[in-house]
Amino acid sequence: MKKLISIALVLVLVLGALAGCGKTEPGTTATPSADTGANATAPAAGGTIKIGLLGCYTGEYAQYGLAVQNGALMYIDKVNAAGGINGKQIEPIIYDDKGDPTEAVTAFNRMLDDGVTALLGSVLSGATMAVVPEAYAANLPMITASATAAGVTYNEDEDLVYTNMFRTCFIDPFQGEKMAQYAKDILGARTAAAITETGNDYAVGLKEAFVAKCAELGIEVVADEGYSKGDKDFKSQLTNINAKGADVIFCPNYYEDDALIVTQARQLGITATFMGGDGWAKVSEYAKAEDLEGSVYCSAYAPGSTPEIKQFETDYAAKYNGEVPGMFAALGYDAAIVLLDAIKAAESKGLETGSDEYKAAVIDGMKNTSSVGITSAYSYDEFNNPIKSAVIIKLEGGKEVFSQMF
Amino acid sequence: MIKQARDIPTPVKYLINLALFIIFLVVVNSMIASKTISGYYTKVIMLIGINIILAVSLNLATGYLGQLPLGHAGFMAVGAYSSAIFMKAASALPMFIALPLGLMIGGTVAGIFGFIIGIPALRLRGDYLAIITLGFGEIIRVILLNIDSVLGFNLTYGAASLKNIPKTTTFLGTFICVFIVCYVIHTMMKSRHGRAILSIRENEIAAESCGIKTTYYKTMAFVMSAFFAGVAGSLYAGYLGILNPSNFGFMKSIEILVMVVLGGMGSMIGSVISATVLTALPELLRAFADYRMVAYSLLLIAVMIFKPSGLMGTYDFSLSRLLGKGLSRLPARNASPARKGDDR
Numbered sequence: 198m199k200k201l202i203s204i205a206l207v208l209v210l211v212l213g214a215l216a217g218c219g220k221t222e223p224g225t226t227a228t229p230s231a232d233t234g235a236n237a238t239a240p241a242a243g244g245t246i247k248i249g250l251l252g253c254y255t256g257e258y259a260q261y262g263l264a265v266q267n268g269a270l271m272y273i274d275k276v277n278a279a280g281g282i283n284g285k286q287i288e289p290i291i292y293d294d295k296g297d298p299t300e301a302v303t304a305f306n307r308m309l310d311d312g313v314t315a316l317l318g319s320v321l322s323g324a325t326m327a328v329v330p331e332a333y334a335a336n337l338p339m340i341t342a343s344a345t346a347a348g349v350t351y352n353e354d355e356d357l358v359y360t361n362m363f364r365t366c367f368i369d370p371f372q373g374e375k376m377a378q379y380a381k382d383i384l385g386a387r388t389a390a391a392i393t394e395t396g397n398d399y400a401v402g403l404k405e406a407f408v409a410k411c412a413e414l415g416i417e418v419v420a421d422e423g424y425s426k427g428d429k430d431f432k433s434q435l436t437n438i439n440a441k442g443a444d445v446i447f448c449p450n451y452y453e454d455d456a457l458i459v460t461q462a463r464q465l466g467i468t469a470t471f472m473g474g475d476g477w478a479k480v481s482e483y484a485k486a487e488d489l490e491g492s493v494y495c496s497a498y499a500p501g502s503t504p505e506i507k508q509f510e511t512d513y514a515a516k517y518n519g520e521v522p523g524m525f526a527a528l529g530y531d532a533a534i535v536l537l538d539a540i541k542a543a544e545s546k547g548l549e550t551g552s553d554e555y556k557a558a559v560i561d562g563m564k565n566t567s568s569v570g571i572t573s574a575y576s577y578d579e580f581n582n583p584i585k586s587a588v589i590i591k592l593e594g595g596k597e598v599f600s601q602m603f
Numbered sequence: 604m605i606k607q608a609r610d611i612p613t614p615v616k617y618l619i620n621l622a623l624f625i626i627f628l629v630v631v632n633s634m635i636a637s638k639t640i641s642g643y644y645t646k647v648i649m650l651i652g653i654n655i656i657l658a659v660s661l662n663l664a665t666g667y668l669g670q671l672p673l674g675h676a677g678f679m680a681v682g683a684y685s686s687a688i689f690m691k692a693a694s695a696l697p698m699f700i701a702l703p704l705g706l707m708i709g710g711t712v713a714g715i716f717g718f719i720i721g722i723p724a725l726r727l728r729g730d731y732l733a734i735i736t737l738g739f740g741e742i743i744r745v746i747l748l749n750i751d752s753v754l755g756f757n758l759t760y761g762a763a764s765l766k767n768i769p770k771t772t773t774f775l776g777t778f779i780c781v782f783i784v785c786y787v788i789h790t791m792m793k794s795r796h797g798r799a800i801l802s803i804r805e806n807e808i809a810a811e812s813c814g815i816k817t818t819y820y821k822t823m824a825f826v827m828s829a830f831f832a833g834v835a836g837s838l839y840a841g842y843l844g845i846l847n848p849s850n851f852g853f854m855k856s857i858e859i860l861v862m863v864v865l866g867g868m869g870s871m872i873g874s875v876i877s878a879t880v881l882t883a884l885p886e887l888l889r890a891f892a893d894y895r896m897v898a899y900s901l902l903l904i905a906v907m908i909f910k911p912s913g914l915m916g917t918y919d920f921s922l923s924r925l926l927g928k929g930l931s932r933l934p935a936r937n938a939s940p941a942r943k944g945d946d947r
Contacts, residue, residue, distance in 0.1 A: 306643035
């Protein structure tokens with residue numbers, strides 16, 4: 198009996214695996230959770246343009262992935278509702294990579310099998326960097342809304358720019374440099390300190406750029422402290438910083454840590470101004486207003502600052518049960534705008550959808566884009582990074598308010 | 604006349620296996636070359652190969668030696684990083700020299716780490732060994748993460764990931780490694796050394812009293828296990844092209860252990876099957892989107908409830924035994940089918 202059951206189990210495992218094989222046609226790829234209802238009425242194959250959406254839609258960083266996905270799908274649905282591009286509907290093919298580079302590579306190859314024309318993703322830098330060389334080899338147009346590492350578009354070992362790869366977010370060094378400049382010009386800082394999570398590529402990238410720029414601007418970095426992921430007590434690092442007495446403290450980590458660091462610093466009597474990167478968004482929900490007062494961070498997105506953004510916020514809330522969009526949703530929306538504009542340009546040239554010339558035309562369209570997204574107008578530098586100015590957000594009375602463009 | 608498996612001379616048995624394996628390689632490789640197997644499935648197959656090596660090598664320490672090391676991902680990481688650093692530096696060397704050399708370096712460095720860790724760790728048993736190897740695995744990960752900023756040079760690039768590693772891993776390379784690893788472990792387990800390792804699993808005190816140098820054999824099995832994990836790591840580095848210490852955390856070790864336990868501890872074919880299924884399953888369940896991880900875990904639970912010893916228990920597949928079974932049925936059944944001593 199036991200033997201029978203175990204044989205049955207083996208069979209189930211194997212059959213389950215094989216059954217998966219048969220069901221992998223693109224038609225099933227619209228995930229139940231995603232609001233792709235608009236695509237159900239899409240015309241038959243041949244009349245669609247397939248776009249891959251790759252990102253961490255489950256797992257530790259799912260909130261970022263889902264925000265990007267929501268933003269991108271919102272624009273795609275909008276275009277589809279308006280009749281698509283050149284009469285063709287956009288068909289999003291959504292795969293989850295859990296933020297894992299290994300899964301990202303297999304999922305990406307799956308997309309190639311499904312015949313995607315372009316890829317919007319991935320969400321995290323590590324997963325994106327694993328995919329880019331393969332997409333480059335296939336010359337597949339690719340845009341990410343949130344992979345900020347410099348290495349995403351540029352291979353420094355071989356001095357090679359991945360010409361097919363674009364993004365709508367800042368790169369890490371850019372934010373660090375901007376904040377150093379801001380410390381010098383606006384805050385008039387003469388000394389600075391930094392505290393970063395050492396295992397975090399994003400935080401380290403920002404910090405290194407900040408320190409380098411400080412040296413260039415003549416700001417003395419008196420302390421450069423690190424901590425490990427999951428640390429909750431930062432008193433020893435902060436005591437060091439306090440002893441050295443810095444004018445500003447650069448703290449470019451994720452918001453939970455930042456909130457704890459600011460709170461503990463105030464307890465130790467540190468009065469220096471705290472500065473951060475776009476990971477600070479929503480920090481006001483995690484620390485007291487008086488502790489945060491006067492801190493600044495840079496972001497790509499200023500909520501409620503322009504009529505377009507207000508419109509976006511209203512539409513987003515209407516589509517996603519009253520959710521308030523953050524920076525990731527806005528950048529996902531922008532990425533979809535830049536990509537679909539380029540596809541429009543390629544379509545208008547009368548090329549065959551999905552052909553190599555078509556893909557080259559889409560890449561060309563993105564490179565010379567003049568798209569206007571909701572966070573900024575876009576144009577790309579020689580490394581395919583967007584040229585746009587940063588938004589400085591200031592903490593005032595427990596609220597994150599738009600201070601200035603910088 | 605050949606009527607049973609044991610009548611077939613051993614070299615012939617190995618030759619049959621080798622021939623079948625070469626046929627498998629040629630067929631699949633030509634299918635890949637002709638694009639009958641798409642790029643996606645090739646990737647999954649390569650990943651399966653890498654995971655087979657990991658599972659089979661851990662099976663050596665867990666299934667055969669009977670210890671419970673939880674730091675296998677650490678050895679994989681060491682192998683992956685050392686081979687990746689070598690491959691990046693040796694881009695001038697021709698591929699047929701650089702690739703095997705890279706794999707050997709990955710394996711050797713991991714083996715050295717296995718030796719360093721094995722000496723103190725193997726003095727402990729059971730839970731304590733699990734915890735100390737877990738600790739060592741984490742130490743390796745944290746070192747890889749921080750060594751650059753502490754010592755002030757660029758070697759592993761820490762959290763920024765080691766990027767642009769030459770993508771040298773191919774289907775052929777992976778499965779030749781799979782074959783060699785399985786062959787070496789199989790033959791070793793049939794040899795005097797293998798019997799010694801098994802005796803330690805069954806009863807360490809009895810083994811020691813029979814004059815088996817338990818420390819020596821434990822360390823040997825452990826180092827071998829680490830060596831092969833390093834080889835798998837090297838293949839992984841060449842497969843992915845980017846390495847980050849966070850990919851080699853505690854969960855990776857558990858993932859490999861799950862493969863071994865699910866397949867049956869002490870069964871090589873079990874490790875191979877479960878590594879294959881557990882790698883392919885999440886990919887093939889993509890059609891179920893959000894529910895795929897739930898389906899995956901439910902299958903694990905079901906197997907563990909109905910077959911706690913793993914899918915294959917300690918059964919090991921033997922082609923020649925199968926062949927012998929067939930042979931003994933063909934002619935008149937005068938030769939009794941008793942071959943009980945011929946397991947494993």
